[in-house]
Amino acid sequence: MTVPMEIARKVADAVLYEGYLLYPYRASAAKNRVRWQFGVLVPPGFTATSEPSASLTECLLEGAGEAVAHLRLRFLHVNTRSVERAEGDGWQPVHELRSGEATYLTFDEATEREVEATIPVLDLLDAEQTVEVLIPGDHSTRQIVAPSGEVEGRVISEHLPVHAALRVGAEPVAGPYGLIKLRVRVENIDPWDPLDAPREQALRRSLISAHLLIGVNGGAFVSLLDPPEWARPSVETCRNENTWPVLVGEPGHRDVVLSSPIILYDHPDIAPESPGDLFDATEMDEMLHLRTLTLTDEERREARATDPRASELIDMVGDLPSEMVERLHGVIRYLGAPAQEVRTPWWDPGADPTVSPDTDSVIVSGVEVAKGSRVRLAPGKRRADAHDMFLAGRTAQVEAVLLDLDGALHLAVTLEEDPGADLHRSHGRFLYFAPDEVEPLGTEEVLT
Template identity: 40%
Template sequence: MSVTSFAPETEARLALARRVADAVLFEGCPLHPHRATAGRSRLRRPFGVLVPPAWDAVDEEYDFQYTECLMEPGTDACLAVELRFLRARRRTVQRARPDGEFETVPELAFPDEMLVPLDEGTEEHVEALLTVAELAGGDGIAIPFGCPASEESEAVLDGDGRVAGRLIHRHEEISGVLRLSARRLEGPFRLMRLTAVVENTSGWTPAEERPADRDAALPHCLVATHLLMGLSAGSFLSMTDPPEWAKGAAASCRNLHTWPVLAGERGRADVVLSSPVILEDYPVPAPEGPGAPPVVHTPEADAIRGPAGSAPPEWRDPVTATEATPVSDRIVVEGRSVGVGSRVRLKPGMRRTDAQDLFLRGRTARVEAVLNDVDDTVYLAVTVEDDPGADIRRVQGTFLYFRPDEVTPLEDDA
């Protein structure tokens, strides 16, 4: 969905920043091929989630993001804004019955694959091109947006070409609003505070017959929500390292559930990425290897990994290394022996910067391997116990990684 289309020169200026934004958008969604000839974006436990207003079961999730940053716009400057998020598409698996009807099942097994219900992430975006003068007038600009409900059916064939079942892909209706405004600040400089608010206004309400649960709310959420903003003339100021004369103004800006950083070509300051994942200025995307999700690298840190360290650290060569053998190694955690098959409770530490960790804290997981990285740091590779895609993760090797002090053993192992 689009409010307007950007001009070619605007697209070119946002292109590099959009590559970084893609890492933010899709890092939690590795490709999950449900058939040999097709692929879908598997939605992991997401981050940057804006829930519908009726969902108030937890304090860590909100129905809005609030961004403020500083800019010095040029004469007659325009602001290009792109709101991007994922929308959950729920996949239901059904088996064909002899009478020609279909029944919903928890899985559909074939010799070379197993189909299971899951949530897939599909990209949505809202674009706006406005003058700074428009934003500075009155209460600013409000841009409503919406996505209608939809449903698609896909036949699943067995090895003989007969219909063995079908996949039902369902989108629920969602709606929201993007609010933009700008205000001139006092002082000798042409400094303005830009405010951008994203709200989920979806009318979903919990079912009366059972308590509200996150699984029911997710199809009505905006997932991995972030903003790209570019000036046609002028520049933004770094919110991480503002110039001395602007530090007071930067400190007065409010940023809730998101953080704006300079993005795009290093040395320029005309594009900002407001991300739910904590980044430094001028992050750049970098692949972690074939089939791995993108990560965001910054000059100050080796990598911003997400969600919850889903991209593995650089491991020692298992053929030559003697410090760690993933299948057989065990370590002692809180006086208990922990190894492959052990059950643990996750307690992500303060060293982590990913909002995704809020969803993992307190959940139970099973250890899949004990590993050492090149710095001799020990990690536990785990799968979350109530993750319906745990079997797929084991095959693909897309585990979550935690240090020993970030887990609590649940039982002694023989």
């Protein structure tokens, strides 16, 4: 397996078990009674629900004339687990059976299935290729033996056959750079034709959480989410039904695509802080970890009996070292601030390079007045604020020369006798006067 495919597989595993078993990981929990929600491809004869029997993936390959496509179909196969109690010479189906310290529950598990195919792209241009997927059924029985040696019951596990097909084709796409459209259709072709059968029966012959990993040697995939402009018209012709193809592997690599039943972005990754599979890959590991710790002993007992993976999860959460728990709380992904364009608001003097409040000046009575100049206030008659009568004759220091949107000049000042002048200056809180409302003072004049 190549390095990009190995990276892709980690993400694909999270997709495979997304929603497999939800917190509190017990069979009796309401959320775990209606299962298998993602990527379900049912037999075509089952029409009681709107779930599809096929998915279609179309993606674009660049420079793929001599490329070889590596296909990997992955899905879960329902394994029905039934518990029966020994009664006389027979067996009685039960939901739960306790024997010594062990508990056995009637509950469905799942087995991972994987089918691989390698096909040269040139062969796909000549004719569509079909890869048959035939998973045989099986049946096994395991006895439940009490500590005393008495047989108290048995566990029956059964897989029903699953019959599917990969139909793979390719065609050239008009446009630059010799694009090729790769098409993969995954079909459940099981001949099962039920009459009013419940969904649980159909799921036993279905592909659960079905998804594709598609790798290519000698070419590169085009992102369908963020394509280059020259490829955008071709991308818009791609049809993807019941699946969502994205680039996977390290950012910048374009040799592997994951066609997922859940929506992802290009180059998704598993957080390195994640301690293990919690079956809720889109949730927060810290939250699930803390919640799992709150389960009672009885709830843990049931969770362990519900599914072997749930039992491993309970052990993993309980044995997690403190340093790993701390890592779940948060992590800094980027040390530097993201680069972004800084735009000065229109009302900020810095938005106009032709004005500079700190250096601009205005001529008043033949004297240049600028920042730092001393003036005597003489409010004009056009001012209507009664507070101005207390400012008449007071001396002030000019802090800035401002120009408003109408082209009028204003002087921002602070009173020299104001003990809070430094505070006002630091906060930018000034009094404002027109140039003809002040009288310039020389630095030698004494305050009156």
